[in-house]
Amino acid sequence: MSEVAAAAPALAGAATPGRTRRLPRLRPGPLLGAAIVLLLLVCAVAPDWVAPYSPLKFDYRGTLRPPSWAHPFGTDNFGRDILSRVIWATRIDMQIAIFSTLFPAVFGTVAGCLVGYFGGVADLLFRRLVDLVVTVPFLVLVIAIVAVLGPGLVNMYVAVSAVGWIFYARLMRGEILAQKRRDYAAAGRVMGYGWPRIVFRHLLPNAISPVLVFWMTDMALCILLGSSLGYLGLGAQPPTAEWGVLIADGKNFMTTAWWMSIFPGMAIVLAGIGFSLLGDGVAALVRRR
Amino acid sequence: MTSLLEVRDLAVQIGPARPVDGVSFALARGEVLGIVGESGSGKSLTLRAILKLLPGIARTSGAALWQGRDLLAMPEAEIRRLRGREIGMIFQEPMTALDPVLPIGLQITESLGEHLALHGAAARRRAVELLDLVGIPGARRRLDSFPHEFSGGMRQRAMIAIALAGEPKLLLADEPTTALDVTIQDQILRLLLRLRDELAMSVILVTHDLGIVAGTCDRVAVLYAGRIMETGPTGAIYRTPGHAYTLGLMRSVPHRALARQRLQGIPGVPPDPGRMPPGCRFAPRCTLAVAACHQAPPPLRPLGPTHATACLRAEAVAGMAAVAA
Amino acid sequence: MGIVGRIGLRLLQIVPTVALVAVLMFALMRLLPGDPAIQLLGDRATDASLARLRHEMGFDRSVSAQFWSYLEHVATLRLGDSITMHVPVTRLILDRLPITLMLTGMATVLALLIAVPLAFVAALREGGAVDLAIRMLGQVGLSMPVFYLGLILLITLAAGLGWFPVGGIGGGFVENLYYLFLPALTLALSLAMVLMRNLREALIEVLHAEFVQFATAKGLRRRLVLGRHVLRNALVPTVTLLGLQIGSLVGGAVITESVFAIPGVGRLMIDSIFARDYAVVQGLTIVLAVLVSLVFLLVDTVQGLLDPRQEAA
Ligand SMILES: Nc1ncnc2c1ncn2[C@@H]1O[C@H](COP(=O)(O)OP(=O)(O)OP(=O)(O)O)[C@@H](O)[C@H]1O
Ligand code: SF4
Numbered sequence: 001m002s003e004v005a006a007a008a009p010a011l012a013g014a015a016t017p018g019r020t021r022r023l024p025r026l027r028p029g030p031l032l033g034a035a036i037v038l039l040l041l042v043c044a045v046a047p048d049w050v051a052p053y054s055p056l057k058f059d060y061r062g063t064l065r066p067p068s069w070a071h072p073f074g075t076d077n078f079g080r081d082i083l084s085r086v087i088w089a090t091r092i093d094m095q096i097a098i099f100s101t102l103f104p105a106v107f108g109t110v111a112g113c114l115v116g117y118f119g120g121v122a123d124l125l126f127r128r129l130v131d132l133v134v135t136v137p138f139l140v141l142v143i144a145i146v147a148v149l150g151p152g153l154v155n156m157y158v159a160v161s162a163v164g165w166i167f168y169a170r171l172m173r174g175e176i177l178a179q180k181r182r183d184y185a186a187a188g189r190v191m192g193y194g195w196p197r198i199v200f201r202h203l204l205p206n207a208i209s210p211v212l213v214f215w216m217t218d219m220a221l222c223i224l225l226g227s228s229l230g231y232l233g234l235g236a237q238p239p240t241a242e243w244g245v246l247i248a249d250g251k252n253f254m255t256t257a258w259w260m261s262i263f264p265g266m267a268i269v270l271a272g273i274g275f276s277l278l279g280d281g282v283a284a285l286v287r288r289r
Numbered sequence: 290m291t292s293l294l295e296v297r298d299l300a301v302q303i304g305p306a307r308p309v310d311g312v313s314f315a316l317a318r319g320e321v322l323g324i325v326g327e328s329g330s331g332k333s334l335t336l337r338a339i340l341k342l343l344p345g346i347a348r349t350s351g352a353a354l355w356q357g358r359d360l361l362a363m364p365e366a367e368i369r370r371l372r373g374r375e376i377g378m379i380f381q382e383p384m385t386a387l388d389p390v391l392p393i394g395l396q397i398t399e400s401l402g403e404h405l406a407l408h409g410a411a412a413r414r415r416a417v418e419l420l421d422l423v424g425i426p427g428a429r430r431r432l433d434s435f436p437h438e439f440s441g442g443m444r445q446r447a448m449i450a451i452a453l454a455g456e457p458k459l460l461l462a463d464e465p466t467t468a469l470d471v472t473i474q475d476q477i478l479r480l481l482l483r484l485r486d487e488l489a490m491s492v493i494l495v496t497h498d499l500g501i502v503a504g505t506c507d508r509v510a511v512l513y514a515g516r517i518m519e520t521g522p523t524g525a526i527y528r529t530p531g532h533a534y535t536l537g538l539m540r541s542v543p544h545r546a547l548a549r550q551r552l553q554g555i556p557g558v559p560p561d562p563g564r565m566p567p568g569c570r571f572a573p574r575c576t577l578a579v580a581a582c583h584q585a586p587p588p589l590r591p592l593g594p595t596h597a598t599a600c601l602r603a604e605a606v607a608g609m610a611a612v613a614a
Numbered sequence: 615m616g617i618v619g620r621i622g623l624r625l626l627q628i629v630p631t632v633a634l635v636a637v638l639m640f641a642l643m644r645l646l647p648g649d650p651a652i653q654l655l656g657d658r659a660t661d662a663s664l665a666r667l668r669h670e671m672g673f674d675r676s677v678s679a680q681f682w683s684y685l686e687h688v689a690t691l692r693l694g695d696s697i698t699m700h701v702p703v704t705r706l707i708l709d710r711l712p713i714t715l716m717l718t719g720m721a722t723v724l725a726l727l728i729a730v731p732l733a734f735v736a737a738l739r740e741g742g743a744v745d746l747a748i749r750m751l752g753q754v755g756l757s758m759p760v761f762y763l764g765l766i767l768l769i770t771l772a773a774g775l776g777w778f779p780v781g782g783i784g785g786g787f788v789e790n791l792y793y794l795f796l797p798a799l800t801l802a803l804s805l806a807m808v809l810m811r812n813l814r815e816a817l818i819e820v821l822h823a824e825f826v827q828f829a830t831a832k833g834l835r836r837r838l839v840l841g842r843h844v845l846r847n848a849l850v851p852t853v854t855l856l857g858l859q860i861g862s863l864v865g866g867a868v869i870t871e872s873v874f875a876i877p878g879v880g881r882l883m884i885d886s887i888f889a890r891d892y893a894v895v896q897g898l899t900i901v902l903a904v905l906v907s908l909v910f911l912l913v914d915t916v917q918g919l920l921d922p923r924q925e926a927a
């Protein structure tokens with residue numbers, strides 16, 4: 001997280017001569033972020049390999065045990081090992097991070113490209129859509145859609161995707177508009193390229209970096225959103241181990257077994273930090289170019 | 290006569306660079322001193338260093354004696370009381386130096402409150418007088434205007450009015466006219482001279498432009514790459530320049546009519562403050578340079594009672610100037 | 615155009631947006647697959663009771679007939695009746711809206727009280743240890759979901775130390791304030807993290823601005839330079855951000871009200887979803903959209919006052 005303080009422009013407008021382009025320095029923040037995300041991915045891919053116990057093994061003689069060496073995160077009301085459940089839940093939450101953002105990122109990027117390039121009626125409609133979406137709080141809109149489709153993970157993906165692409169498209173549209181003003185798009189047209197080639201081979205690669213940065217942040221946001229819906233009972237459904245669901249499970253034992261809620265929450269915080277630090281790193285890389 | 294301000298061996302270090310390196314000059318009461326030099330020569334840094342306005346990453350050394358007391362050694366609370374009150378400053382860019390979200394009137398009255406304990410209606414009255422003084426028409430109505438509602442020339446005047454609010458004894462004017470067109474430029478300069486006379490104020494006038502100096506300043510210091518190249522009375526320097534760089538500057542601005550141009554007649558560019566040449570800093574661009582010029586920085590040496598130069602070939606320069614004249 | 619005219623115009627501009635939201639909600643509720651009557655009564659309900667419910671909900675009419683009567687409802691601010699509670703949706707919402715407004719209002723004030731000083735301290739010590747600590751706090755805070763934050767506060771301050779009630783809103787205004795403090799703090803903390811991060815950056819930028827140097831060169835005391843020139847200028851982007859955060863704030867309120875069992879519109883929303891009370895969900899969404907639009911309007915107006923350059927635009 002330590003920005004290079006000396007690089008801050010101290011006197012406005014002063015050019016710093018002789019600054020040379022160097023390879024990006026590996027800063028501790030993004031490195032830490034990458035390490036966290038990697039750890040989470042390992043947990044998601046091979047939870048049985050990482051987790052000390054089965055997440056489902058009941059132990060009625062060992063319920064609601066506080067954290068100990070045997071159970072670092074304690075046990076729940078069925079005597080299940082919470083650490084193991086948190087690790088298994090990683091699989092669901094990583095899935096949330098990816099599945100809630102994949103369609104919006106891809107579809108939104110393409111839509112933003114086209115709307116930005118062609119403008120006209122489509123652009124007009126799109127701008128109305130944006131007005132609409134910023135007027136209704138994101139969570140409320142997602143909840144309303146989930147309400148109609150019914151609670152559950154898949155419906156949550158549908159709901160988030162139905163709204164989320166608009167943010168990517170808006171970002172992309174802005175970038176494309178900026179790119180279009182540069183001359184090489186005109187040069188492409190003069191050379192007689194068709195629009196698909198101009199849009200996807202020339203404009204898109206130059207406009208994509210902010211979208212990549214946003215994607216990282218969005219994954220963090222979607223983990224927060226997914227776990228919130230899980231907590232409310234609108235996302236992943238109870239037998240599934242998901243961080244938000246685990247926290248909700250613990251809520252009834254708030255006074256007697258704080259560890260049931262607190263540790264799964266830490267996993268969410270860790271994931272959030274990991275993705276946003278990684279996002280900062282990506283942003284710094286992109287800005288350098 | 291003791292000097293009002295005497296700057297001794299002033300240096301500013303920013304990281305590895307030393308964009309101001311051993312600047313010395315003195316200023317008498319009521320005098321107008323011009324500091325001339327190309328862009329990047331360290332003019333603004335010098336002025337800001339005197340008032341201790343540089344950010345933490347800049348290390349300032351040397352001394353700036355204000356009526357005998359060193360500004361650079363003063364605690365912040367003390368120098369704050371001098372800023373605006375004893376020494377006023379006009380910044381280079383009125384567009385960025387004025388607070389965009391506050392009305393001009395407030396930007397004047399807050400100084401009046403701070404320095405003269407003038408508040409409320411009295412402060413507003415005085416603010417109107419100040420705006421009148423600098424020639425802003427309809428001053429009373431303009432009090433509630435915001436900077437973006439002013440033209441460039443009016444902004445510059447407003448900034449002068451703000452700087453004058455504390456009735457300073459010395460005005461540091463950092464290129465007060467560079468951004469303006471010739472007529473306005475003239476008005477502003479005449480305004481400064483009038484204020485000098487009326488308020489018995491001293492002025493340090495920073496500029497790119499030798500033409501402006503000729504019409505305005507009593508004395509000149511020529512700055513190049515953070516060092517004083519030549520200093521002396523304006524007349525003497527114009528008649529017999531003692532430095533190859535000064536000569537170059539004069540040749541690049543032959544006519545008053547063209548004075549608004551940036552100095553660009555000397556081939557080559559100033560050195561990077563991080564990598565200064567070991568000898569005379571002008572040597573890489575100098576047509577008169579000899580081997581000795583590249584060895585060690587030439588010290589300032591006197592050419593007359595108040596005329597000094599840091600050029601090894603001052604006599605040759607004087608000869609060339611005489612031939613040309 | 616005067617300020618009143620401009621506000622009037624903006625008020626008018628809200629109408630089409632909200633109308634669009636209404637249409638969208640209608641489409642969402644009617645055109646998506648699934649029969650709400652079956653979902654409501656379960657698939658073992660008798661045909662007769664299903665038919666009765668469909669009639670009650672107006673689902674036995676054609677879609678276009680439903681649409682027109684729905685639009686009429688929205689336009690006349692009657693948002694239909696709650697299927698489960700048998701009261702007009704408008705009443706239901708108006709009863710609970712004040713609580714949510716109070717919660718979000720308190721949260722906004724608290725968030726500013728937290729964010730502004732911290733951002734100032736961090737910006738003034740840019741790059742220092744304090745700055746780093748505050749930024750790390752911000753990073754952690756930003757990664758913390760509202761419901762988790764609420765639970766932590768509940769577990770420590772309410773259940774653990776017993777300083778605050780664990781839920782509800784109490785009776786009377788003073789008790790409301792007390793009961794709502796913890797939930798408001800929850801919301802405030804998550805809002806404050808966003809504000810703090812952005813305000814810090816705005817402050818750092820402003821601190822380096824020429825006009826701040828100029829204000830210093832005028833001999834103003836530091837307090838005046840910071841409190842007037844720096845703060846006023848940094849406030850402009852902060853207010854913009856505050857406006858943009860209104861959506862998250864409302865979303866956060868929905869969750870917080872669930873965590874703390876507060877009978878506001880957020881709780882109503884969740885309850886209605888589980889009860890499949892579509893009229894309420896629909897009505898709430900529209901009301902919230904109106905609310906958000908009003909906040910945008912408010913922000914624009916304040917913005918115009920804070921930044922004279924925007925008047926012209
Ligand atoms: N904060 C800073 N960090 C690094 N270098 C700086 C900084 N501020 C100024 N400099 C350098 O110091 C040198 C002198 O700057 P200064 O602003 O004093 O020039 P100037 O003579 O006023 O030029 P101009 O006529 O363009 O205003 C320049 O080379 C500039 O790049
Ligand atoms: S000292 Fe030498 S190099 Fe420097 S200006 Fe004089 S002649 Fe040129």
Ligand SMILES: [Mg+2]
Nearest residue numbers: 332333334381
């Ligand atoms: Mg300058």
